[in-house]
Amino acid sequence: MIKVCILGGGNVAYHLTNILLKTKNIELVQVYNRTLNHIKYLEKFTSVTNSLNQLKEADIYIICISDNCIETISKKLNFKNKLVVHTSGGIGIDELKCQANKGVFYLLQSFSKERAVNFKEIPICYEATLKKDEELLEKLAKSISNHCYKINSNQRKSIHVAAVFVNNFVNHLYHIGNEICKKNKVPFEILWPIIKETAAKIETLTPLEAQTGPAKRNDTKTLKKHQAMLTQNQQEIYTLLTKSIFNTYGEKL
Amino acid sequence: MIKVCILGGGNVAYHLTNILLKTKNIELVQVYNRTLNHIKYLEKFTSVTNSLNQLKEADIYIICISDNCIETISKKLNFKNKLVVHTSGGIGIDELKCQANKGVFYLLQSFSKERAVNFKEIPICYEATLKKDEELLEKLAKSISNHCYKINSNQRKSIHVAAVFVNNFVNHLYHIGNEICKKNKVPFEILWPIIKETAAKIETLTPLEAQTGPAKRNDTKTLKKHQAMLTQNQQEIYTLLTKSIFNTYGEKL
Numbered sequence: 342m343i344k345v346c347i348l349g350g351g352n353v354a355y356h357l358t359n360i361l362l363k364t365k366n367i368e369l370v371q372v373y374n375r376t377l378n379h380i381k382y383l384e385k386f387t388s389v390t391n392s393l394n395q396l397k398e399a400d401i402y403i404i405c406i407s408d409n410c411i412e413t414i415s416k417k418l419n420f421k422n423k424l425v426v427h428t429s430g431g432i433g434i435d436e437l438k439c440q441a442n443k444g445v446f447y448l449l450q451s452f453s454k455e456r457a458v459n460f461k462e463i464p465i466c467y468e469a470t471l472k473k474d475e476e477l478l479e480k481l482a483k484s485i486s487n488h489c490y491k492i493n494s495n496q497r498k499s500i501h502v503a504a505v506f507v508n509n510f511v512n513h514l515y516h517i518g519n520e521i522c523k524k525n526k527v528p529f530e531i532l533w534p535i536i537k538e539t540a541a542k543i544e545t546l547t548p549l550e551a552q553t554g555p556a557k558r559n560d561t562k563t564l565k566k567h568q569a570m571l572t573q574n575q576q577e578i579y580t581l582l583t584k585s586i587f588n589t590y591g592e593k594l
Numbered sequence: 595m596i597k598v599c600i601l602g603g604g605n606v607a608y609h610l611t612n613i614l615l616k617t618k619n620i621e622l623v624q625v626y627n628r629t630l631n632h633i634k635y636l637e638k639f640t641s642v643t644n645s646l647n648q649l650k651e652a653d654i655y656i657i658c659i660s661d662n663c664i665e666t667i668s669k670k671l672n673f674k675n676k677l678v679v680h681t682s683g684g685i686g687i688d689e690l691k692c693q694a695n696k697g698v699f700y701l702l703q704s705f706s707k708e709r710a711v712n713f714k715e716i717p718i719c720y721e722a723t724l725k726k727d728e729e730l731l732e733k734l735a736k737s738i739s740n741h742c743y744k745i746n747s748n749q750r751k752s753i754h755v756a757a758v759f760v761n762n763f764v765n766h767l768y769h770i771g772n773e774i775c776k777k778n779k780v781p782f783e784i785l786w787p788i789i790k791e792t793a794a795k796i797e798t799l800t801p802l803e804a805q806t807g808p809a810k811r812n813d814t815k816t817l818k819k820h821q822a823m824l825t826q827n828q829q830e831i832y833t834l835l836t837k838s839i840f841n842t843y844g845e846k847l
Contacts, residue, residue: 456799462787503785504788506771508806509809511792513809513835513839515760518756521752527752533796539761543765547769578763581830582762585831586763
């Protein structure tokens with residue numbers, strides 16, 4: 342039985358709490374959050390607290406709070422011989438400033454409270470300074486997911502920035518697509534199949550192979566027509582991404 | 595029975611030929627292509643030709659060739675009282691220069707010969723100058739897809755540019771994600787679940803609601819760290835999309 346304590350009440354904490362409560366061989370002994378109200382609904386299932394002095398004994402303390410606060414909160418954990426991990430993609434293991442042993446437990450998914458997630462499909466990147474802790478994290482990871490990776494801090498930071506491109510930026514392009522549809526009284530749903538197909542394609546073709554469209558062909562007539570239909574901000578994005586696509590294939594010729 | 599002739603041998607022609615050969619109440623009477631070799635495999639199923647003078651009688655002639663050549667080929671079709679349509683998202687109905695009646699039959703999907711497609715899920719945007727032709731195209735569309743839309747040329751052009759954002763540009767961001775992974779010796783597969791989730795989310799949340807990440811939060815510390823890990827081209831894209839996301843949410847505050 343692995344005893345776990347979660348610190349945080351945001352989206353990651355919410356989903357991780359849910360799955361750990363349901364997972365065999367894991368005991369979620371406590372959830373901490375600065376604002377008790379956000380985790381009050383958990384009282385039926387586990388202990389909740391808003392005081393770091395009242396943290397219970399656990400094997401792993403999982404810090405699921407915003408990147409900016411990880412250092413501060415970790416400094417306040419004054420126990421030793423336990424494992425403290427954070428769940429951030431962009432923060433190194435060294436930014437944990439506690440006396441305890443250190444690790445990282447990064448869930449590579451975009452969480453919203455409104456959407457259920459299938460943990461079995463979520464890649465988990467784990468890392469620890471001690472071999473025994475690495476094994477403990479591997480065990481924890483494998484108990485909730487089928488995709489567990491031992492990843493060092495530099496690699497994890499690169500995954501985090503790659504995820505910004507394929508998640509945050511991609512979603513923003515969906516937003517622009519939606520804006521264009523709204524302006525022209527076209528239902529956004531009309532784009533859903535191509536969005537899904539574009540995402541599905543990369544499992545059988547590399548994105549380099551899957552690329553199509555006027556930028557790759559340098560179809561300047563179409564490029565000009567498109568530009569004329571866009572707002573200034575959309576034009577800037579269109580121009581830069583078109584240039585980047587064109588250069589990518591220009592280089593390969 | 596609707597008699598159809600397809601002109602072209604590219605990806606769209608390939609998939610459309612395949613589905614029409616299988617569809618009840620449709621007779622694919624002929625496929626034309628400039629280079630006969632590319633459509634020779636169809637000889638077993640239908641008539642093939644590389645001569646526009648030998649086109650057979652049909653109800654609908656579907657031009658599936660590159661945008662730049664639509665005008666030229668349509669000029670060479672010198673029959674009347676038939677329906678000639680093109681399949682381009684970005685070309686107006688008026689760019690068909692034939693004597694015959696005109697229409698558009700736009701399949702809103704990204705086609706590769708290597709990937710099977712489920713036509714039932716593909717949005718089809720149809721348009722015709724004559725009411726009776728509109729009805730004919732509607733019938734043809736409904737015989738292969740469950741998502742048929744009557745869409746005028748201006749709307750269709752806007753869909754086409756929106757599709758560049760959500761398909762061509764999104765795929766290029768996947769490519770950048772892949773490049774970052776390769777450079778850091780991380781398997782690109784690690785990003786597949788977040789890519790799929792990002793695409794799936796927009797069916798329950800608007801992209802505006804689904805947005806997360808450092809740009810939206812204006813998390814300048816993370817933004818700086820990310821910039822430092824990128825090539826110059828990646829940095830430019832990162833900066834511009836970050837600014838666009840930040841402005842989108844700045845405006846809403």
